[in-house]
Amino acid sequence: MxxxxxxxxxxxxxxxxxxxxxxxxxxxxxxxxxxxxxxxxxxxxxxxxxxxxxxxxxxxxxxxxxxxxxxxxxxxxxxxxxxxxxxxxxxxxxxxHLDMHSLNRHQKMLGERIAALHLHNQHVGDELKKHKGTIGKGVGQEDVQYVDKFGFYTTTCCGYIPQANDWQQEWPTFFINQRLQPQLDLIERDYGDREVHQLWSQVQSKIPVLFEGMTIRPSLLHGDLWGGNVAETSEGAVVFDPASFYGHSEFELAIAGMFGGFGHNFYDAYHSLIPKSPGFEKRMKLYRLFNYLNHWNHFGTGYKGSTLSTMRSLLS
Known part of the structure; x- marks a missing residue:
């Protein structure tokens, strides 16, 4: 030893x-x-x-x-x-320690539970309005506090890259400044890629349009919900390795759809509780962009092509 x-x-x-x-x-x-x-x-x-x-x-x-x-x-x-x-x-x-196995029988349960996770903060807020009083004591205490901004209580890491989670009132502001821009700054530092830099200046101006007419309430997210971070026990579905924050529920589904592991039972169950909003597919491209940037920063230029094609698609 x-x-x-x-x-x-x-x-x-x-x-x-x-x-x-x-x-x-x-x-x-x-x-x-x-x-x-x-x-x-x-x-x-x-x-x-x-x-x-x-x-x-x-x-x-x-x-x-x-x-x-x-x-x-x-x-x-x-x-x-x-x-x-x-x-x-x-x-x-x-x-x-949990005796976990590959997700199989409990795809539907996982879809329902992730939707419940995403709706939880909204339900807390609705109860707060109904009772016109405080119902929460803050994270780590007996009750759960309603969160009306986007961010998190502390720094989290998606992979090993730290993510600043300073609270923001508007979701697009949070997503641009505290998710996309830091990833792009790392690529600029390590690769100095001119094409990404040029495309980003165009993409950034298009992002607000993707959220026009939407009311986005903060949802607690797992933050890194890919197939390698889900499993099941004899009792049901389990998720692990989170990088949580309060954000737009749609963000969660981008990486889930990129690397497999989630079947139609998962998506059907999820969307029965949180239906797709108009513009969903275009916003999925935006959220996949974050994940391609993050993978480029972790694993190298093998993700450059996917990053560039996603940026061009957002401009089309």
């Missing part, structure tokens, strides 16, 4: 107050993190590790996202336990 593993397991024993710590399995924690499960005195836990210097920020945002989703009682997520600095570098996230 390496010194790094010994140090990690000592940390886990102390933080979990357990004498028993037996490795029971490893999981490929995706492209970003490593994962494994341990048996402890009080049951199983799942451990995510990341050696990057910014990992603690990333895991803190994930904990806040998981806690906020859990507080809605809509869709199941693993219960976060602790986010810790790793003595060997980076950070560690301890959470509930």
């Amino acid at each position: 390496s010194m790094e593993v010994k140090a990690l397991e000592h940390l886990l024993k102390v933080e979990l107050a357990t004498d028993k710590l037996r490795l029971i399995g490893r999981a490929g924690g995706g492209c970003i993190n490593d994962g494994c499960s341990y048996e402890t005195d009080t049951g199983k836990v799942f451990i995510k590790t990341n050696s990057k210097s910014e990992a603690k920020l990333m895991f803190d945002g994930e904990v806040a996202s998981l806690q906020t989703i859990r507080s809605t009682n809509t869709v199941r997520v693993p219960r976060p336990i602790k986010s810790l600095a790793n003595p060997s570098g980076g950070a560690v996230l301890i959470m509930e």
Whole structure:
């Protein structure tokens, strides 16, 4: 056993107050993190590790996202336990272990639960108006507070890139300034791509038109709902690895449709509760643009072509 593993397991024993710590399995924690499960005195836990210097920020945002989703009682997520600095570098996230399998039987349930998640804040607001009083105490407390702006309580990371979530009154303002522009700034810094720069100046002026006549109320989003972040247990659908914020519910569906994993049962169930609004398909292109930019920044120029074609499509 390496010194790094010994140090990690000592940390886990102390933080979990357990004498028993037996490795029971490893999981490929995706492209970003490593994962494994341990048996402890009080049951199983799942451990995510990341050696990057910014990992603690990333895991803190994930904990806040998981806690906020859990507080809605809509869709199941693993219960976060602790986010810790790793003595060997980076950070560690301890959470509930769930026996998960690929999403199959519970596509319809997932569609219903994600729609319920997206509608939850609106329902809280409607109840607040009905009773003309306060019904919330804030995130992490007993009740859920109505959120009337777009953003989040803390920084979250989509992949390993930090996302500023400063509160904004208008959704297009938030989406342009705090989602698209930071991604484009990274591409400018790392690649200096002239074509993207030129297209962006044209696309930016078209964005407000896509939201004309719409009233968008903030929805709590998972924030990274692709097929690798959904699963099921014997009890039903589960989502994990969130990068939450309050945004436009349609944003959630863009990455869901880009990489597979979601069938017609998911979409039929979702849209039975949140029907498509006029202009939906064009806005999907805009939301896919964010994901192509984010993937370019994570994985390189293999996503340049998709980025450029999406930008041109938005201009047509």
